[in-house]
Amino acid sequence: MFFEQRQAGFSQRAPALAVGVLLFTLAPVKLPAETPTIKSILPLAAAPGKTTEVVIEGQRLAGVTGLWTTFESKISIVEAGKREESRLRLRIDIPEKTPVGIGAIRAAGPGGLSNLELFLIDDLPASTPGAKNTSAENAAAIEPPCAIDSRTTTDHRDYYSFRARAGQRLSFEVMAQRIGSRLDPILRILDSAGREVAFSDDSAGADSRLAWRCEQEGEYLIELRDVIYRGGDGFTYRLRAGDFPLVSAPYPMRAEQEKSTKISIAGPDCAGVESRNVQLPGGSSGRAFSLGARFPGGASSSFVTLLSSDLPELLEKEPNNRAESAGTLQPPCAINGRFANGGDRDFYQIAGKKGTRLVIRGETRHSGSPTDLYLRLEKPGGGKIAEAEDRSYDPGKDKEKGKNYYFEEGVLNYTFPEDGRVILMVEDLIRRGGPEHVYRIEVRHGQGDFSLELEETLYSSAPGGDLKVKVRCRRNGYDGPIELVAEGLPGGTKPGKARIGKGKDSAELKITLEKDLQPGSMGTFRIFGTPADGGRARRIEARTREALRKTFPRLFHPPRILDGLAAFAVTEAKK
Template structure:
């Protein structure tokens, strides 16, 4: 263990510089691309991957056990770096799955991997012109990457009367590409264009050959601009079905508990004004669509004074590019005497916590837990007739029958939904990074997930958080979401002796509603790409399909901050509680002080205090009188931003030095042997000279190969020395959780 500590690379120090050369976040394994990005059920095919910090990759893993991978081997039976053979079972469910790798540092971030029931091919070279168009079959999918500043071309044959849908999955599968689709004739003359991310829906007018052109809206290209192009024949009267896509973060709050899969009623067109208004009764569950352009759907109902109804609309959370808006008005009088009196106007579901404004300095996470959908209350002031009108605020130019919505009006059914993501915070002046942070733990570290709740229909109680099914040596502590609040924390701690391991964790949230405990799964979100500067690139967060937790086993946190005893620290209300802290230090520090703040409901008001990094202990002082802490049980932790003098993978240097020393010794030994054999040949008898020369030549050839191997080893040693030079890296330091019990103080 001492040896492991000696090569620890997560070396954390106080933020003592605002130099822009300073990087952000200790290295984490990130899977960036797979090619192809999916496959057909029941198939087997090769997949190549790229990523960041994914050296010593052992496994390519998927969110579905129906998808498996084994390393691809070369002719000698050795694994090829970052290449795998993937098998998809015949009963694997089609749709969005995720791929990750298990590398030296643990589990990587996720990349979308899609399973379809269509034959699939992978494009291996660009097709930049009509003449070089890649032939594709109708009812198939092509996995491809865009060339820079160019378009790919595809050709197919179709028959008169066929209804063809050409679709391109890109942003919905984590690509940085904004696709433009063009359907052209055999000579490449454009016939139909889609620039807004939609699909081409075309009925073939005549037998013949046709061309599809694909490019990015701004003609970007490269490995990060990948896509899946589908050309399918569909029945003339079938609804337009798109390729599957990831879910936006805000969709975690849909659907409400117990909601039927299908609405019990549908809007009936025309229902756009008072003459055609659609009569409904409350409660109701109605399926509708924002179609045609500028569609306004009007519904009328009667209600009594004092009734309280909750209105919820899902459309964006169903994956549609819509922004629903509702106005409810009381209808007084009839015909020409009709008068409308506003009751309530309902619009977006606000993010429960402040999200990033993309300002100069970090001012919130890059995740939006809100939605352009609706969740609000209408209180009836008088008996009478009411009219509800729903529209898409930006639907004036949208002509898409697939822009559906679901409108629910119900009496209060208090409930909640929760979502979590890795904690982000100010790490240096102006820092606004949005990095994927897989739960790849270093020994001795504590990481935090920020947990956010959307409360439904007036629910206001506290929410407990639980993360279970963890690797050996990993523990978790939920800092609950307090009553009336929207934010909590989940702290995940790896013991310094935690062995290398990986599990799929179960994250749940529990609250008491009425007199019954209610438990819901907690979704986890991540950004699709590591964004080091949100000014230069807009982060693209999405929900994940699973929650893997790993311990890498090769690196350690440079400092672990923990109470000196694992116990409940007790004090009476109004007293001052002193908690002694111990520092387990495993690396050098460029400063002597680490400023810490306090996390945990009711304790955020503890003044920032300094921890001395050149000492082994410190003390946290909590003034319960100033905090006005009531009796109860609490869990807190201390946190701060820090700088690491990080040495990337020092084991690589150890191995390179050993390999270089061995190669050098081999050359030394062979040099001596060549000299010996040369002397022996020179003095050999005529009968022995030929054999001696043959042996000398063989050893000389060995020496030549050893010289080449030494050159390779020397080059690798130089690279290892360079890559393991200490680099300043800002990161978050979080103490281990601390349990506190405050009892009733003496009355005065």
């Protein structure tokens, strides 16, 4: 199940895949032109096909006129007398077919758009417990399937009680750091005597999750705390309890655009989730789609993120765990594989002519797989040529010119010195394996490459003004000029032209807002770059990963649905 999102805020239907913005309207009164700030949202999720009442707390909320969202929605304001600066009550209606997943919200007004706040789409019924469930004796009673939105208290544990039948399978999951919380959760299941029967820590990034089968009918406790007993503002969580599968990534990890692809689900506990055929639209390469997953007859869902691809997406064919039985790859292509057991290795062979350059790029943890991928390029018959694994670096401190990503999975660059072939060996760095350990490796002929990054995810200007978008370039063998264009803009805007000059690492692209646009209007866009030497046709989308890392410093892998997306607001002119 996928969703196409709509862009509004201007009275014009957006192209497919534009992230949604839906504007609610108020009576024509003068509102303060101050930029709103979101501090918290409760509940932490809205349910598909239902109306969810949401309370936003923050600053300068009295002038809010709309919401920017990454999901299709209908928003209405709940007014009870005078608008408050620190509190805003809204109703959110989401179409029934919207899949569960992580989205985001911004509050909008004449003063601009607020900070970005992550927000879930969840099909579990939710509630908020009282503040006194910090002992086993005062545990808050729950009845799965359900979700609880709360926050931890310093030096305390939170307790929830539930009843389970013998043989019943239940899943428990803490959504915390994945939605921007400071909480590093530990999750335990205790029996009526206080004995631990299940435990989880750092099983979904820093978050906790587990699947548990009850051996004896009775009352049980959930114990939830921060790893070092922190709590208070910023330590929010959503505790999910139900029959949902534990999932990590789709398999294959990307689907070729415009082609029907059979997608299965990889994860530590998802056997029985049915595969399905999906077809992603043309022109969507690199974009992220949320895919819900549940067991047949189940009452609750999990989700994975599926990316669109411009390459043939191949699946490994066993046996390929020895160089002598290596599968053949013909670039350009992507190979998707799985380390089924601990110690599993996969081998591939690639042929090339003298002078042909290969760029080999791994993908795992960016897209949900727990695999720490290791790549090794060998000569036929043995002998290392090159190796690579993931690495991280601080863009503010890295001295290498043009570096602008915080985290990079393994990349190999190789030029054939003569006609022949090479062997590519791949494995998990610490030799792990299992149903969730999937990977994707992209192999292209390299004629020089580059990547682009936007400095910000949010821009603003008064009517008649310019949005000034700085685009940075990281070069990898391509030193020529790069033409920049903005796409996905609504009516009332006029994108200019920009070029990153030969050997340069940045340029500024201007987008002009028409004079008759109303303050409080908003929209989205993406930036694409194309080599300007006439010999290369491949377009590269500018990413926003570094900017998102600044916004969510505890998220090593920000949600892919946000990567590359920029928002803008029309603000009142400064007097």
